[in-house]
Amino acid sequence: MPRWAMLSLLTLSALAAALGLRLGWMTATLDESAVIDRYAGRYVAAGGDRADCHAEPGAALFERVVVICTPPGRPGARHLWAVAPWGQLLRADTPGTRNADDREASG
Incomplete structure (x- = not known):
């Protein structure tokens, strides 16, 4: 897999994980x-x-x-x-x- 594709995939995965953690935290604390x-x-x-x-x-x-x-x-x-x-x-x-x-x- 090309380096730019791997970097893009990792970036999108990190953003999805951050969003999931944020929404989970909001749900748990509200x-x-x-x-x-x-x-x-x-x-x-x-x-x-x-x-x-x-x-x-x-x-x-x-x-x-x-x-x-x-x-x-x-x-x-x-x-x-x-x-x-x-x-x-x-x-x-x-x-x-x-x-x-x-x-x-x-x-």
């Missing part, structure tokens, strides 16, 4: 409490109460948890965030995103 706190913090920053929030296991593919914050007596003001295994946001359903969708549909 717990559901940290995910819930992160997205409940968004709700609190918008004027809500952290006690209004809870999480449910994700039902769809690649959903780790779904964080739901609903103000008492106002189910239409529900905030929902679907979170992937490494904490990234998959989808958000909040009054702000619903209003933006309504404006795009009517405009």
Whole structure:
């Protein structure tokens, strides 16, 4: 095998190993409490109460948890965030995103 091909193969293997270790570390150290706190913090920053929030296991593919914050007596003001295994946001359903969708549909 040519030297440049071997070097390329070793470089790609090292990058794949580094990425695998990084994602494994993220999965092992990120717990559901940290995910819930992160997205409940968004709700609190918008004027809500952290006690209004809870999480449910994700039902769809690649959903780790779904964080739901609903103000008492106002189910239409529900905030929902679907979170992937490494904490990234998959989808958000909040009054702000619903209003933006309504404006795009009517405009």
